[in-house]
Amino acid sequence: MIRLENITKVFNQGTVNETTALRGINLHVREGDFITIVGSNGAGKTTLFNTIAGTYFPTGGEIYFNNINVTKMPEYKRAKFIGRIFQDPLLGTASNMSLEDNMMICYKKGFKGLKISLNNKMREKFREELKLLDMGLEDRMEHNLQLFSGGQRQALTLLMTVISHPDLILLDEHTAALDPKNAALILDLTDRFITEKKLTAMMITHNMSHAIKYGNRILMMHKGEIVLDIEGEEKKNLTVDGLVKKFYDVKHEELTNDELLMSHE
Numbered sequence: 151m152i153r154l155e156n157i158t159k160v161f162n163q164g165t166v167n168e169t170t171a172l173r174g175i176n177l178h179v180r181e182g183d184f185i186t187i188v189g190s191n192g193a194g195k196t197t198l199f200n201t202i203a204g205t206y207f208p209t210g211g212e213i214y215f216n217n218i219n220v221t222k223m224p225e226y227k228r229a230k231f232i233g234r235i236f237q238d239p240l241l242g243t244a245s246n247m248s249l250e251d252n253m254m255i256c257y258k259k260g261f262k263g264l265k266i267s268l269n270n271k272m273r274e275k276f277r278e279e280l281k282l283l284d285m286g287l288e289d290r291m292e293h294n295l296q297l298f299s300g301g302q303r304q305a306l307t308l309l310m311t312v313i314s315h316p317d318l319i320l321l322d323e324h325t326a327a328l329d330p331k332n333a334a335l336i337l338d339l340t341d342r343f344i345t346e347k348k349l350t351a352m353m354i355t356h357n358m359s360h361a362i363k364y365g366n367r368i369l370m371m372h373k374g375e376i377v378l379d380i381e382g383e384e385k386k387n388l389t390v391d392g393l394v395k396k397f398y399d400v401k402h403e404e405l406t407n408d409e410l411l412m413s414h415e
């Protein structure tokens with residue numbers, strides 16, 4: 151479905167601030183893959199998403215979507231088939247609009263070209279979908295989103311992303327700004343949506359146990375490279391200690407990032 155061939159990304163090339171964020175990434179994401187991604191700060195995880203989404207063009211290499219070369223396709227065009235969720239709950243939804251208006255925008259995105267407007271039938275549909283979140287939001291459809299909590303906003307962003315039927319969902323530490331209870335709730339919701347609707351998704355997390363628990367495939371990134379790519383039975387049987395050991399076996403380096411190692415749980 152998505153193929154990255156020898157992707158490199160160099161920032162500020164030729165200056166004293168030159169940084170190589172991606173070093174020859176080769177990756178084939180298959181339809182239905184739910185890939186979790188871990189790696190220390192600065193490993194290139196967000197840059198990988200930015201190159202897939204077209205926020206930046208790579209310095210070298212090619213990107214294919216269903217065998218179409220999209221390497222130079224601008225971000226707004228790719229946004230039609232890529233849904234992206236960020237750490238900040240305020241980014242996914244429009245604060246000054248009501249919940250139902252926000253949902254309507256997503257619907258229109260999901261059913262391209264279909265002439266639909268907000269009527270009672272649509273409202274009933276939204277109500278049913280909001281019930282899936284189990285937060286009582288189905289009774290607050292006329293409220294402006296600025297009245298909702300971070301956890302509620304992130305749950306809505308997730309729901310609306312799913313409604314818009316993207317071919318690929320990119321989640322970049324989308325629970326990191328939430329308290330532990332809401333983070334767990336959003337994570338379970340994410341897993342439920344992706345699994346039940348058989349979506350293709352990539353999820354960055356700094357929590358290694360979450361990365362192991364969710365998805366069918368785990369990538370570890372380190373200094374701009376994918377150093378581990380584990381799936382199937384091997385992924386199912388993985389433990390945090392096992393992951394740390396595998397990293398050592400390939401890199402002959404200890405994992406040093408505190409954030410990554412402290413999030414054992």
Ligand SMILES: Nc1ncnc2c1ncn2[C@@H]1O[C@H](COP(=O)(O)OP(=O)(O)O)[C@@H](O)[C@H]1O
Pocket residue numbers: 161162169170171189190191192193194195196197198
């Ligand atoms: N827009 C940018 N301009 C310059 N350097 C950047 C930019 N974005 C990322 N980098 C650098 O690229 C490297 C990888 O960053 P990033 O992809 O954000 O890592 P991660 O998400 O794994 O923490 C870091 O060294 C970072 O400073």
Ligand SMILES: [Mg+2]
Pocket residue numbers: 195196197
């Ligand atoms: Mg990042």
